[in-house]
């Protein structure tokens with residue numbers, strides 16, 4: 001990398017390369033290609049250079065390949081939405097987890113993204129329900145509580161009966177497990193949620209630190225997830 005940088009700064013290289021680059025910048029690619037590059041580079045983690053490589057790859061390939069990609073984007077967008085209850089990805093109003101009558105409806109595990117839910121489901125170590133926040137609080141990126149599904153989580157818990165003796169519905173949520181990633185922002189989100197959940201009277205726990213600090217729920221292996229759920233602790 002470093003030798004490339006040096007080469008790029010070599011005066012003779014610069015003299016040779018600059019006019020060609022300027023010309024390309026002035027002319028630009030044909031408008032449809034520029035539009036494609038602009039849309040691709042708007043995707044997370046894709047810079048201008050990667051977007052250009054993708055665009056050229058598509059232009060070079062068979063028309064059917066590009067058509068299939070376009071169709072899969074269109075279909076996914078049209079056919080998949082968020083579960084009305086937990087915000088997991090779903091082709092119907094309720095996702096497969098929420099619709100499963102065998103799940104324990106008294107425990108709700110809160111995760112950041114559908115991919116975290118999927119990782120825990122694959123491990124097969126949790127039999128309750130989920131709530132997907134669709135992100136985490138990030139003051140630096142301007143992500144506040146209203147940008148997440150926190151209001152929906154609170155309304156899922158429902159109004160608690162004033163007197164426990166009056167009885168709760170059989171499927172009342174009794175415990176919320178905070179399964180956020182052990183990152184600075186995940187921890188901040190967990191603390192915020194614990195505060196918001198405290199008045200509801202629901203038991204609030206968080207996953208044990210079986211997860212490596214700074215690690216991600218989606219990358220944890222089966223044993224780590226099982227330990228994290230088994231060893232969960234009450235939030236202070």
Ligand SMILES: [Zn+2]
Nearest residue numbers: 083086095098
């Ligand atoms: Zn659901």
